[in-house]
Amino acid sequence: MAKILVLGAGYAGMMAATSLERNNEPFTLINKHPYHYLTTLLHEAAGGRKEPMQYTVKIADVLRKPTSEFVQDEVVSIDREKKVVHCKGGDQAYDYLIITMGWISEYFGIPGMKENSMSIQNLDTAVEIRNHIEREFQTYLEDNDDRHLRIVVGGAGLTGIELVGELCDWIPKLCIQYNIPKSKVDLQNIEAMPSILPMVSESLREVAARALTEKGARLRTNTKLMKVDPGVVHLDGDETVEAGTIIWTGGVRANPILTEAGFTVDRRGRAKVNEFLQSVDDSNIFIGGDCAWAEEDGRPLPPTAQFATQMGPVLANNVTSFMHGQPMQPFQGHNLGTLASLGSEIGVGQMMSIPVKGVIGGLAKEVSKIKYLWQLGGVRLAVDKTNEVVHL
Structure with a gap:
């Protein structure tokens, strides 16, 4: 049986994992922590709004099938020639790889x-x-x-x-x-x-x-x-x-492991993919989220959580299709707008090009949290976590 590894439990990685589970494809997810944290809400944890662990979701609460394996470990490097991922706790062989390992801060060469x-x-x-x-x-x-x-x-x-x-x-x-x-x-x-x-x-x-x-x-x-x-x-x-x-908070770049593994990368270290989110350097590797140099109409897509979330199911479905010799589907990102909280009560943003501000903007931001929880784990997760992360 072909082995699929998913590296990283961010937005793209978790959505890919849940989609693989729905596809009844066995896989192994490798992540440093036993939880998925809500990256777009970390400013709330840093700014004292709620207890930090409330912004996490246990991976075991989302991935429940016995064919979905979770390994808590930290990825060190990728050997594409040998098809092995080196981790601190040991090596993991793969046949197909989904890389969604997130980002690090970009300091733009500012001294100190x-x-x-x-x-x-x-x-x-x-x-x-x-x-x-x-x-x-x-x-x-x-x-x-x-x-x-x-x-x-x-x-x-x-x-x-x-x-x-x-x-x-x-x-x-x-x-x-x-x-x-x-x-x-x-x-x-x-x-x-x-x-x-x-x-x-x-x-x-x-x-x-x-x-x-x-x-x-x-x-x-x-x-x-x-x-x-x-x-x-x-x-x-x-x-x-x-x-x-x-x-x-001035910028981000992709996980440096991509560059070290010899992928074709852009100036922010993101690995180039084709329209199927498949590496241009290795057809058995698919890349999403902040790690992917994906283009639409000749322009690179920004590294946002909404695109990462949308990429997850496409990554899973295309890996499944590629394994079984079926046609793959191109990724088409849908920019649904941007919402910015300005504290717990108010916000500003655009939803499908419609401007929102003040209390309505803040409410829209809170509703977007419920939407993501529902996407990730259905009604059960949305009900379980809403009181912890949503301010209504």
């Missing part, structure tokens, strides 16, 4: 950024940010150094702005908890581009900027981060900002 900042890459790093900010508030009570209360978030894309929104909601609670005047806290969002949230319309950007500013954030666009030293951000114009917390 990687070494001297934190980033939201997974649940562990989200928890690290959350705990670090709370420790900074505690330390302020010991030495009254204002730097402990200064938070710099680099990047004003979706993750950066949503994190700022969560922090705007959490900071007043921390101030009450530690008896610190809210006016002492300085939350800065620094962005080199002229505006925030480039994926939504200009009018919605203005709504978001106004809402966050009213909540106390300082949005500094057209401001370039030049270098980061421990506790110090250097900006263009020789300005420096001393901060106890420095968080980078």
